[in-house]
Amino acid sequence: MSDTRFAPFETQLDEERALAVLREATSGADDGELFLERRRSEALVFDDGRVKNASYDAAEGFGLRAVRGEVSGYAHSTELTESALKRAAETARLAVGAGGGTMAPPPQGTNLRLYSDTDPMSDATFATKIDILKEIDAFARDLDKRVVQVSASMAASLQEVFILRPEGGLVSDIRPMARINVSVIVEENGRRESGSHGGGGRYGLAGLITPDTWQPAVREALRIALVNLRAEAAPAGQMDVVLGPGWPGVLLHEAVGHGLEGDFNRKKSSAFAGLMGQQVAAKGVTVLDDGTIPDRRGSITIDDEGTPSGKNVLIEDGILVGYMQDRQNARLMGVTPTGNGRRESFAHCPMPRMTNTYMMGGEADPASILADLKDGIYAVGFGGGQVDITNGKFVFNCTEAYRVKNGVVGAPVKGATLVGDGPTAMRQIRAIGNDMALDPGIGNCGKQGQWVPVGVGQPSLMIGGLTVGGSAT
Template identity: 75%
Template sequence: MTDSSPRFRPFETLLDEGRALSLLREAVAGADDGELFLERRRSEALVFDDGRLKTASYDAAEGFGLRAVAGESTGYAHSTEISEASLARALSTARLAVRGEDAVLAAPPRATNRRLYSDRDPFDDASFGVKLETLREIDDWLRARDPRVVQVSASIGASMQEVEILRPEGQRLWEARPLTRVNISVIVEQNGRRETGSAGGGGRHGLAPLITRGHWEGVAQEALRVALVNLEAEDAPAGVMDVVLGPGWPGILLHEAIGHGLEGDFNRKKSSAFAGLMGQQIAAKGVTVVDDGTLPDRRGSLSFDDEGTPSQRNVLIEDGTLVGYMQDRQNARLMGVAATGNGRRESYAHAPMPRMTNTIMLGGDTPPAEVLAGMKDGLYAVGFGGGQVDITNGKFVFSCTEAYRVRNGVVGAPVKGATLIGDGATALRQIRAVGNDMALDPGMGNCGKAGQWVPVGVGQPTLLIGGLTVGGAGV
């Protein structure tokens, strides 16, 4: 048996491995694929708002998901009770997908002992009292920093997920997945006008680096800076214009408008705007996009995905040409390609599907100052809030949280209320300059798909896109 979990056996006291393997093999008899996914998760969140502790929550959950896959059909059953009796009851539900007895199980994923992050429990890094005092210090520091600060909201979050995957050929994988985050939001007021700024981030590591004064002061200062910028902002212009996106977090537009359209299930079903375009040029020359789940300690990274496939660096667009999709095992098999380590699920209660990890546009060779210098009249967007996208046509709408008017290559006054409107396929072709300053986001991304949420990362360099529609109140 291949075993990548020599130190821990988190579920062995609840479920005999031999019996579990026997029931799993019965569940997938005649199927193409399947696995037993076991999970234990603990999470904590503290929110300090307006000078007091507003929320302190702690959650713990465990359970299993049993899956049998036959062709395009999936039988899935899950339970919060990890026991042989519960697994036996789940078997009949999982087998609903199996119609015959002639299928041959797909080859298992290759084994890996790679670890991209520590298995240290972030709950061991600080006591409740230390976390509370840190939040109070953040609040005091911001209020003392500027008299215009009228409200501060700060939060500390940590979770520890232990997963174990048992596959019918006997492969067994285990790992612990820590996740931590600190967020700060500040409201400032001047002459009756209020504006907000926020900053934060984290990753798959302990909590200690995030709650040191040297770290959170920088986060707090950034949140305050954005709020003060917005306090001086004018109404955003409206119309079709060139837009420069800043490095790092603005890659969320890439994630939503393009990334989802490159997930295998949408392309197999031909519901993506990029379906059937493999090998064709879909972006401007010089544009290369990768999804990389192997970056150490990053929020979207996984040592192996939720089916057991090792994560990898997948090139999706190379020099403007579509060269790959992100795949889980089922869609890869149906499309006749290899799985890419993108089979992800929110929890044991969900079946896996193709999902992004860390989706990044690689840098070019143009200094960012030159990218901006080439703009006659447009918008420089460096911060984004919420957005929406239609996968079938790639049309998107994104709101800017920090943006500036640019005229004749000079960055001018900040603007408020700007929204970017377009479609991913067109935006890719209209990229006119790619900066050499590629940066990753600070670790704050979450991605929703079919009701499931997973942590993700994004990144990109400074980017000039010609002819996006900007929604705003100004002229």
């Protein structure tokens, strides 16, 4: 970005003095920066006919980092003064010691803008937002008499980031975010089930609070709840699984994406460590991490080190061709940063993180993929998942899944979990659909206690030999 002003901070922290302190802190270092952030956020929850929560939060602060080799010295503060900055510099300086490192070259600049800098919270008044949540509640209840509880939420935020480099470069990014979500609970014959749906991205609330947007979300949440209302106990055992397009890409995110982050591979703690250039997935499998998709939840114009985000190919036709890198790990591995250095806030050090991670589509018709499934599960929706980076083993809970026999989609099943390991699952992909889709904008990713917004996506896939955990045999 070309803006070189400390816009939100100029009355509290002088840029010229801040640069002098930063240079002193990073003298003899390999890298470092001063990261300044101001964030404002709002969240509203309308639950069971009343306002359950209405919150507004504002925070600002800085983080100063000095890097030498594998060591990072980091200090942060909410006090935006020169004295606080000097105290932080003394702390960060401890990582550098008396060494004579060579400062890494600065990030390349960019004039690309992937999203608006408009404050999404200003798109509607507080009263209007509450009225819309009430409308969502009433609409859901009117759709079906079995609806017994509705929860509707609306969230928006604006993050302003300024990154000052020791050589004097200053880059900035203004990042909007908005999201709306609907959950419903239905009851019939004493049985209760739930369903939820929502979405959002890096834009204002205006596009989310119109009936054309929220009514389909309500209908989808209700559809999922009614599907679960007639779900049978899930089978258990090893079987083939067909995954639907879009949000099921969260399995790819967990089972493969984390294992392709640079820090895990530099430390050789990833199941994919040392496999560059080798076949790690079935032919036809191409996986990308792309932070450059306009308005997407996981997109970033620049990462939190100032590197422009990229469209990075990780696996190409089954061959491992790249990792996601921040500046420190890229330097230590002798490669180029990929724009994946991300942090939750000024209180955190950056690390390699995903943006929008997805698998490219293939040529198979999704209907033919299902028709070829002889005995297995068709998984359309997922809840939480976990992965062990060292071996790639994952566990995922299905929120919407169906039993399939001889190519016929049967009854929905409840309580299904998918168990496997990423490297094996990638090699056992037997069919790739032509229906690649991205998720609706709901992803959050946790790593070492830090949370950042992300996107996922994939086409319909058939994966052979996954373990399905359930309650039926």
